[in-house]
Amino acid sequence: MSMLHTVNKSPFESNGLRSCLAHASKGDTVLLIEDGVYAALKGTAVSGDLWRCRIDVKFCVLGADLAARGLDKGRLIDGIRVVDYGGFVDLVTEHGRTQAWL
Amino acid sequence: MSMLHTVNKSPFESNGLRSCLAHASKGDTVLLIEDGVYAALKGTAVSGDLWRCRIDVKFCVLGADLAARGLDKGRLIDGIRVVDYGGFVDLVTEHGRTQAWL
Amino acid sequence: MKLSILINEGPYTHQAADTAYQFTKAALDKGHEVFRVFFYNDGVYNGSRLTVPPQDDRNIQKNWSELAAKHKLDLVVCIAAAQRRGILDEGEVKRHGKGEGAANVAPGFRISGLGQLIEMGIQSDRLVIFGD
Amino acid sequence: MKLSILINEGPYTHQAADTAYQFTKAALDKGHEVFRVFFYNDGVYNGSRLTVPPQDDRNIQKNWSELAAKHKLDLVVCIAAAQRRGILDEGEVKRHGKGEGAANVAPGFRISGLGQLIEMGIQSDRLVIFGD
Amino acid sequence: MAEAAKSGAAPAPAKAKKKFLYVNRKAPYGTIYALESLEVVLIAAAFEQEVSLAFLDDGVFQLSKGQDTAGIGMKCFAPTYRALGDFGVTKLYVEKEALSERGLTVEDLQQVTYEDENDGFKAKPSIVLIDRAALAKVMAEQDVILSF
Amino acid sequence: MAEAAKSGAAPAPAKAKKKFLYVNRKAPYGTIYALESLEVVLIAAAFEQEVSLAFLDDGVFQLSKGQDTAGIGMKCFAPTYRALGDFGVTKLYVEKEALSERGLTVEDLQQVTYEDENDGFKAKPSIVLIDRAALAKVMAEQDVILSF
Numbered sequence: 001m002s003m004l005h006t007v008n009k010s011p012f013e014s015n016g017l018r019s020c021l022a023h024a025s026k027g028d029t030v031l032l033i034e035d036g037v038y039a040a041l042k043g044t045a046v047s048g049d050l051w052r053c054r055i056d057v058k059f060c061v062l063g064a065d066l067a068a069r070g071l072d073k074g075r076l077i078d079g080i081r082v083v084d085y086g087g088f089v090d091l092v093t094e095h096g097r098t099q100a101w102l
Numbered sequence: 103m104s105m106l107h108t109v110n111k112s113p114f115e116s117n118g119l120r121s122c123l124a125h126a127s128k129g130d131t132v133l134l135i136e137d138g139v140y141a142a143l144k145g146t147a148v149s150g151d152l153w154r155c156r157i158d159v160k161f162c163v164l165g166a167d168l169a170a171r172g173l174d175k176g177r178l179i180d181g182i183r184v185v186d187y188g189g190f191v192d193l194v195t196e197h198g199r200t201q202a203w204l
Numbered sequence: 205m206k207l208s209i210l211i212n213e214g215p216y217t218h219q220a221a222d223t224a225y226q227f228t229k230a231a232l233d234k235g236h237e238v239f240r241v242f243f244y245n246d247g248v249y250n251g252s253r254l255t256v257p258p259q260d261d262r263n264i265q266k267n268w269s270e271l272a273a274k275h276k277l278d279l280v281v282c283i284a285a286a287q288r289r290g291i292l293d294e295g296e297v298k299r300h301g302k303g304e305g306a307a308n309v310a311p312g313f314r315i316s317g318l319g320q321l322i323e324m325g326i327q328s329d330r331l332v333i334f335g336d
Numbered sequence: 337m338k339l340s341i342l343i344n345e346g347p348y349t350h351q352a353a354d355t356a357y358q359f360t361k362a363a364l365d366k367g368h369e370v371f372r373v374f375f376y377n378d379g380v381y382n383g384s385r386l387t388v389p390p391q392d393d394r395n396i397q398k399n400w401s402e403l404a405a406k407h408k409l410d411l412v413v414c415i416a417a418a419q420r421r422g423i424l425d426e427g428e429v430k431r432h433g434k435g436e437g438a439a440n441v442a443p444g445f446r447i448s449g450l451g452q453l454i455e456m457g458i459q460s461d462r463l464v465i466f467g468d
Numbered sequence: 469m470a471e472a473a474k475s476g477a478a479p480a481p482a483k484a485k486k487k488f489l490y491v492n493r494k495a496p497y498g499t500i501y502a503l504e505s506l507e508v509v510l511i512a513a514a515f516e517q518e519v520s521l522a523f524l525d526d527g528v529f530q531l532s533k534g535q536d537t538a539g540i541g542m543k544c545f546a547p548t549y550r551a552l553g554d555f556g557v558t559k560l561y562v563e564k565e566a567l568s569e570r571g572l573t574v575e576d577l578q579q580v581t582y583e584d585e586n587d588g589f590k591a592k593p594s595i596v597l598i599d600r601a602a603l604a605k606v607m608a609e610q611d612v613i614l615s616f
Numbered sequence: 617m618a619e620a621a622k623s624g625a626a627p628a629p630a631k632a633k634k635k636f637l638y639v640n641r642k643a644p645y646g647t648i649y650a651l652e653s654l655e656v657v658l659i660a661a662a663f664e665q666e667v668s669l670a671f672l673d674d675g676v677f678q679l680s681k682g683q684d685t686a687g688i689g690m691k692c693f694a695p696t697y698r699a700l701g702d703f704g705v706t707k708l709y710v711e712k713e714a715l716s717e718r719g720l721t722v723e724d725l726q727q728v729t730y731e732d733e734n735d736g737f738k739a740k741p742s743i744v745l746i747d748r749a750a751l752a753k754v755m756a757e758q759d760v761i762l763s764f
Contacts, residue, residue, distance in 0.1 A: 003756060006332075008220070010495050010526050012570065015115050019641065019673050023752045034219045035498030038529070043571035064226070064539030068497050070532035070546075075571070084539075085230035092330050093205050093236070099639070099761045100333040102212065102649075105608060108464075110352070112643050112674050114718065121493065121525050125604045136351045137646030140677070145719035166358070166687030170645050172680035172694075177719070186687075187362035194462050195337045195368070201491070201613045202465035204344065204501075212649075212764055214346075216420050217378050217500045222541055245652055245764060246349050249381070254422030254440065256432050261543045265422075284655060288348050290386035290397075290440065300388050305437020308386065308422065318659040325760040326634055326665065333763060336499075344501075344616055349648045354689060377504055377616060393691045416507060450511040457612040458486055458517065465615060468647075 001096025002027040008034040008102070011046040018049060020101040026056040031083070031091055033062045037069065042077045050077055062088060103198025104129040110136040110204070113148040120151060122203040128158040133185070133193055135164045139171065144179045152179055164190060207231050208328035209241045210321065212335030214249030215264035216257065221250050224334040225267055232275050240278045240324040241268075243313075245335070248286040251279070253310035265310045272312035279313045280320045291315070339363050340460035341373045342453065344467030346381030347396035348389065353382050356466040357399055364407050372410040372456040373400075375445075377467070380418040383411070385442035397442045404444035411445045412452045423447070486611040487518045492527030493615065496545070497537065501616040502530045503545050508614065510548070513555035520559035521552075522603060528566045531595070533578035546578065553582025558594050565600045634759040635666045640675030641763065644693070645685065649764040650678045651693050656762065658696075661703035668707035669700075670751060676714045679743070681726040694726065701730025706742050713748045 005024055011017040017039050020030060032040050039050060040061040050059060063082040066073065073082060083091065092098055107126055113119040119141050122132060134142050141152060142163040152161060165184040168175065175184060185193065194200055209228055213220040224241070231238055243250055255265050272279050281291060286309075292302060293309045309315055325331050341360055345352040356373070363370055375382055387397050404411050413423060418441075424434060425441045441447055457463050490509050496502040512519050523531060530549070537544040552560070560580055567573060574597055583589040598606070607613065638657050644650040660667050671679060678697070685692040700708070708728055715721060728742040746754070755761065 008223075008334075008336075008498070010498070013117050013494075013526050015673065022748055023672070023755060025752055025756045033223060035495045035526070038495065038526070038570070041571055045569040047571070065497075068535060068537040068540045068542065068544075069495070069529060070534035070536070070576075072534070085226045086234060088227055089207075089231045089234055089236065092207065092231075092332055097759065097761060098330060098332050099755065100335065100763050102333070102335040102641075102763050110355075110466075110468075110646070112646070115642075115674050117525065124600060125524070125607060127604055127608045135355060137643045137674070140643065140674070140718070143719055147717040149719070167645075170683060170685040170688045170690065170692075171643070171677060172682035172684070172724075174682070187358045188366060190359055191339075191363045191366055191368065194339065194363075194464055199611065199613060200462060200464050201607065202467065202615050204465070204467040204493075204615050210762075214378065214421070219498050219540070219542070226541060244656075245648065246346065246378070249421065252422035254424050254429075254434055254438060256419040256422070256424070256428070258416075258420070258543075262541050284390075285652065287388040288390070289346070289381065290384035290388075292386050292388070296388070297386075302386055303437050305435050306386060306440065308438065308440060318656055319663070321656060322636075322660045322663045322665075325636060325762070326663065331760055331762075335764060342614075351646050351688070351690070358689060376508075377500065390691075394689050417504065450508055451515070453508060454488075454512045454515045454517075457488060457614070458515065463612055463614075467616060 004095035007036040010035040011039040016101040029058040037065045106197035109138040112137040113141040118203040131160040208324040210333045211247035212245040214246040220334040251281040251313035269312040340456040342465045343379035344377040346378040352466040383413040383445035401444035489610040491615040493525040495526040495529040524563040531577040558582040637758040639763040641673040643674040643677040672711040679725040706730040
């Protein structure tokens, strides 16, 4: 049973995402929410963290949080899926459990 | 007039100390308090951040916060001064202003 | 599916309370059962009936109370966390001599023990946590 | 010297409230004047008279109220931040119809505007900020 | 400290003005600090002091253009930055290094301008791009630094 | 899921046990999360589920020995970890990488033991040193993961 990880803090400010990626398992999904969505941008100082991990883990990002912060979908790292709150709910039910990296 | 900088977050978790050191000026003092005191330990993955900065900036650490966390003074990076709350007050009055890196 | 929600931060200061609300609404819209919403740490502040947000802003407490009334949600505020932070019901107000009318827990919220959190972990298919 | 203190976080959850208290005590002990202590953001929760911390723990609100009484400290809770978070005095309770006895601001604290924060920045020799 | 009064709302106080810098290091919406800092700035403008704002670290995200908070159900306060000029707050220092670490350029930020009353009320940019070393110098020149 | 009940306080429920992992990633005292997480664990012990704790990132500091909070005026809750064994909580996973990044070894942590009722009530260590990959595996085997 795979795990859904939620990351809600900025990767520029906090080590939450980095720790999450270091502890995720193959087949898990990482959902970026709230200030965590900044990790989905390409061309930043932390973009590499996601790239290095993309073989094993799927990445999703909450669209409402992107829009609130003025982040256009064209600026996302390729292959990251944008979901709405309903999609968040689906991710929770599709994975065996959820771990919040607070 | 020099500045007193206070840093209260763990350098392992947050970028506050790093940003403080990048913006401090010659003659300033950095006081580590609360979870910020972990930055005063030698032999950690972030100890280098302080070493690289030590020519221009003085470092102090709040002794009560060290003791609460079980950190012996023998484990501090050389040259860091331990102060009590009264010493914190003195640092505030000795410097022209205080900046909190929250 | 049977879901439960844990909220660890207070209203307005952290987005956690908002995200949890949007998530809970979406789960109900999809026909899932929400077994319980548990408020812990600063999350207990969401259950204060005394909040008066600016008129052009959302009212987080009211949103929860209305959602609870509509869907018979079980909103539980942790008693230990709430005492420490000054969220009290009638019984607590009396017990601690805080004076008549001082109870500030909002409609639709009930104050109970941490066992309710463990129980919801046992009883639910999924537990989702929102915090800082 | 004339010092002022700004506190941005609530009691118990962040150490900021404790550190600010220890700092203020030390400043008074050294003979400095504390012009004002201003509570903003979640800091307003420090001014709740309804907190009931465990008996073997410190009582942060009571510590502030006692320090204020002893040293005639001016403890100011920001009205805008307090309304949003449900910390109200008698006047606010009446204005918003929250019911008699609901005022929860603690003795020694007064609720006032953000201008008090700016003023203390202007009037004080040093401003020290505690937060998260 | 001898700069002319900017808003002209009240008679200047007898005391010398102080330089207030509001330091913004946090992203908007995830936490309330950006909004509540802005609320202080709006009040501060009435006090006839020298007020400027610094945006560094994740604080630069506060100025991102195109913010639309309908989906998260929160109030969008981005337009308030554009109103700062009317309050006499005309200096928004934005750190270059913070932008580039985040893959941003000044084009990604909303335009903030003020009307220069000393130059025929011409619209002038309030945002001042500044590198880290220069920002450190700005910080070192302040009387009061407010961070939330 | 078939492990024997550890505290024996109440009759085992009919339902299968769930595995609960309490994830501790935050330092003590700077914030209340470590303490309030521990308060949940103490209650959880009465529910006859499988309970274990993980300490990673700054969470490893929670177990530092010699904590003395008199100077900061806060309650010291470090001794409570030593009482966990009496509550039937006997597995405290501590991540090796988190320790070494912080310049710590297991000698810097307080000793936590439990009495093994299946082995003549011998005192056995509760702290299990574990590397990152193994901890990831432990996480992947849980039914409920609680983090504060």
